[in-house]
Amino acid sequence: MIKLSVTPFSIKQAISFNENKLVTNLIIGSKEFGLRQVTLFDLEMIKELKKVTKKKIFVCVNKLMHQSDLFNLEQYLIALDNLDIEGVIFADLAVRQIVKKNFLNLKLMYNTETTITNQYFTKFAKEAQIDYIELAKEITLNEVMEIANNKDCGISVNLHGYIYMYQSVRNLVTNYLNIQGLKKNDNQKYLYDDERDALYPIVEDNQGTHILASNDLCMINKLEQILSDKIDFYKLDGFLYEEKEYEQIVELYSQAIKDIENNEYNAKEYLQKIKKVAQHKKYNTGFYFKETIY
Amino acid sequence: MKKPELLAPAGNLEKLKLAIMYGADAVFLGGQEYGLRSNQNNFTIDEIAKGVEFAKIYNAKVYVTTNIYAHQKNFIGYEEFVQTLEKIGVTGIIVSDPGYIMITKKVAKNLEIHISTQQSITNLAAVEFYEQMGVDRCVLARELNFREIKEITNNCQKEIEVFIHGAVCSSYSGRCTLSNHMTGRDSNRGGCCQSCRWEYQLQEKNNGQFNNVKLNNPNKLFSMSVADMQLINYIPEIFDAGIHSLKIEGRMKSNHYVATIVRVYRKAIDQYYNNPKNYVLDQNLVKELKKAEARKTYEGSLIGDFSEKGQIFEMQYNPNKEYEYCGIVLEYDEKTKIATIEQRNFFQVGDELEFFGPNNQQFMQKIDIIYNEKLLEIKKANHPMMIVKLKMTHQVDSMWLVRRKQV
Numbered sequence: 001m002i003k004l005s006v007t008p009f010s011i012k013q014a015i016s017f018n019e020n021k022l023v024t025n026l027i028i029g030s031k032e033f034g035l036r037q038v039t040l041f042d043l044e045m046i047k048e049l050k051k052v053t054k055k056k057i058f059v060c061v062n063k064l065m066h067q068s069d070l071f072n073l074e075q076y077l078i079a080l081d082n083l084d085i086e087g088v089i090f091a092d093l094a095v096r097q098i099v100k101k102n103f104l105n106l107k108l109m110y111n112t113e114t115t116i117t118n119q120y121f122t123k124f125a126k127e128a129q130i131d132y133i134e135l136a137k138e139i140t141l142n143e144v145m146e147i148a149n150n151k152d153c154g155i156s157v158n159l160h161g162y163i164y165m166y167q168s169v170r171n172l173v174t175n176y177l178n179i180q181g182l183k184k185n186d187n188q189k190y191l192y193d194d195e196r197d198a199l200y201p202i203v204e205d206n207q208g209t210h211i212l213a214s215n216d217l218c219m220i221n222k223l224e225q226i227l228s229d230k231i232d233f234y235k236l237d238g239f240l241y242e243e244k245e246y247e248q249i250v251e252l253y254s255q256a257i258k259d260i261e262n263n264e265y266n267a268k269e270y271l272q273k274i275k276k277v278a279q280h281k282k283y284n285t286g287f288y289f290k291e292t293i294y
Numbered sequence: 295m296k297k298p299e300l301l302a303p304a305g306n307l308e309k310l311k312l313a314i315m316y317g318a319d320a321v322f323l324g325g326q327e328y329g330l331r332s333n334q335n336n337f338t339i340d341e342i343a344k345g346v347e348f349a350k351i352y353n354a355k356v357y358v359t360t361n362i363y364a365h366q367k368n369f370i371g372y373e374e375f376v377q378t379l380e381k382i383g384v385t386g387i388i389v390s391d392p393g394y395i396m397i398t399k400k401v402a403k404n405l406e407i408h409i410s411t412q413q414s415i416t417n418l419a420a421v422e423f424y425e426q427m428g429v430d431r432c433v434l435a436r437e438l439n440f441r442e443i444k445e446i447t448n449n450c451q452k453e454i455e456v457f458i459h460g461a462v463c464s465s466y467s468g469r470c471t472l473s474n475h476m477t478g479r480d481s482n483r484g485g486c487c488q489s490c491r492w493e494y495q496l497q498e499k500n501n502g503q504f505n506n507v508k509l510n511n512p513n514k515l516f517s518m519s520v521a522d523m524q525l526i527n528y529i530p531e532i533f534d535a536g537i538h539s540l541k542i543e544g545r546m547k548s549n550h551y552v553a554t555i556v557r558v559y560r561k562a563i564d565q566y567y568n569n570p571k572n573y574v575l576d577q578n579l580v581k582e583l584k585k586a587e588a589r590k591t592y593e594g595s596l597i598g599d600f601s602e603k604g605q606i607f608e609m610q611y612n613p614n615k616e617y618e619y620c621g622i623v624l625e626y627d628e629k630t631k632i633a634t635i636e637q638r639n640f641f642q643v644g645d646e647l648e649f650f651g652p653n654n655q656q657f658m659q660k661i662d663i664i665y666n667e668k669l670l671e672i673k674k675a676n677h678p679m680m681i682v683k684l685k686m687t688h689q690v691d692s693m694w695l696v697r698r699k700q701v
Contacts, residue, residue: 067446098419
């Protein structure tokens with residue numbers, strides 16, 4: 001059975017997913033340690049969320065941890081464990097280390113965005129008692145399937161959403177505006193690459209700077225190729241969408257998956273529909289059908 | 295007080311020899327596959343074996359980088375590769391992919407395992423994870439400051455390595471795929487095209503409209519470009535941080551760069567180690583470093599400063615290099631005082647050249663006559679790799695280098 005991981009913008013939106021049987025996981029950004037998340041929830045909000053949903057809650061604590069984070073991180077993970085949520089999504093092995101050292105029940109999902117690229121990672125994860133890994137978006141669909149068919153731990157792959165390219169500890173926008181003698185405002189910033197006529201979203205937060213690809217990943221017209229019972233979770237990420245747009249995207253994917261089960265799937269139609277949802281977005285299929293060279 | 299290892303890049307066999315002769319305790323190099331510099335500056339197995347033989351004479355160590363993040367097909371031949379490395383006497387591998395680590399531990403148990411900076415290890419808990427996995431050394435992320443490094447070295451069991459000089463990623467290493475998305479070249483498999491050093495126009499979205507941010511200085515476009523690391527002013531802090539190995543970046547850099555930088559840090563480390571109480575940085579060393587400098591440098595992250603001071607916003611395609619590398623001495627005849635030199639950049643009669651060798655030797659000489667291979671007089675050494683002969687005022691030796699001040 002296909003299981004979707006979604007990123008609710010609010011408790012209200014999370015409730016709206018209650019009746020959607022395909023949605024099994026809610027991914028929530030941690031206010032303290034989450035990066036590139038639609039909304040950052042504090043512990044109180046997570047507790048509230050827990051009351052209104054039976055879905056599995058994964059809290060995203062995907063910051064790269066510095067020494068000064070470790071103490072707070074340990075306290076935080078213990079508190080999360082007490083909330084009896086399903087698990088955490090992390091990018092730094094410090095999280096795994098602390099969860100195991102404290103014998104916490106939190107399930108572990110490792111997602112570094114860029115480095116999880118082969119089936120040995122699943123063996124490594126198993127040995128390290130990591131329950132799930134999220135595959136990098138830089139590998140092909142053939143590679144994804146090869147990994148899925150030989151996996152030793154659970155795997156999650158992306159169906160839709162932003163594509164991460166870059167994270168720096170530096171405040172690159174602020175630094176740049178400083179040398180220009182300018183003040184920062186709240187408008188969403190982009191980097192324009194004139195050689196490629198591409199616009200990359202750039203986001204600065206209190207952890208540094210994030211740069212995203214000019215196209216979002218969209219697999220709504222390729223679902224027959226990517227859906228497999230060997231893959232544990234499929235993620236639909238709402239970062240840099242509007243709450244309304246995201247609701248429609250989840251709805252479209254859910255319908256499309258049901259259509260496939262009923263042999264009624266019309267890929268072209270779904271692609272056209274999804275393009276209407278967030279017209280400012282450009283989509284492609286990432287590297288699923290494109291090999292990188294080196 | 296522990297004396298840290300000085301670890302230098304070796305882009306080829308000649309650079310390996312230079313790095314070791316000019317003072318490196320260990321070198322790192324890449325094989326034909328599995329390492330992060332594809333196509334260039336890599337060693338064949340035969341060359342690695344020769345490098346190991348040479349290193350042994352000086353009691354130096356050789357580490358091999360197999361630090362890509364492997365895709366499925368990048369495992370072909372890996373077992374045999376690390377087994378061969380073990381057999382020919384390589385000390386260890388620098389690695390980031392867990393699959394490579396697991397295979398190496400299984401089939402080449404005598405190879406040390408060093409976790410590459412590509413893993414961006416930023417804290418003690420992550421170091422502990424790798425220690426439990428049985429690795430020998432962790433190379434820390436280049437985002438850490440001295441206080442953080444010291445906290446880690448004070449509390450961990452295994453060795454810690456830190457970059458002290460050279461180019462750095464402007465992102466957390468291994469967590470950047472700009473190159474993949476912009477050019478289709480995989481940055482985590484050696485294809486990085488350094489998109490972080492390109493220029494971009496900063497735009498913003500306001501009421502649904504995309505507009506360029508109005509700049510006060512339109513000549514300075516946006517860039518993520520970060521200045522090179524340079525820590526010559528921080529030798530006492532480096533010792534105090536308890537670091538096991540100090541790494542110089544630059545497998546793509548020239549002979550001149552490698553020899554100059556290694557020699558400077560060798561001297562500074564030895565001077566501090568021999569007399570820490572009265573240590574003062576020899577300003578000549580700072581001048582020496584400048585002679586090989588190709589980009590803006592900054593101490594940046596190690597002192598916890600990530601401001602614009604550590605960034606480069608003007609594209610410096612032709613940096614104001616103070617010195618040009620002119621050639622390398624192949625041999626010296628003591629009787630005739632004739633040095634045979636392989637040219638690397640143009641020089642001519644009338645030039646004042648600086649000659650320098652390992653240790654402290656260094657002198658200037660004005661060039662009155664240049665001979666070609668057949669000992670016929672010529673005016674210019676104008677062909678790359680041409681062999682010329684010079685009559686020397688001071689003794690030199692093979693592997694000395696020649697440079698000229700830019701005017």
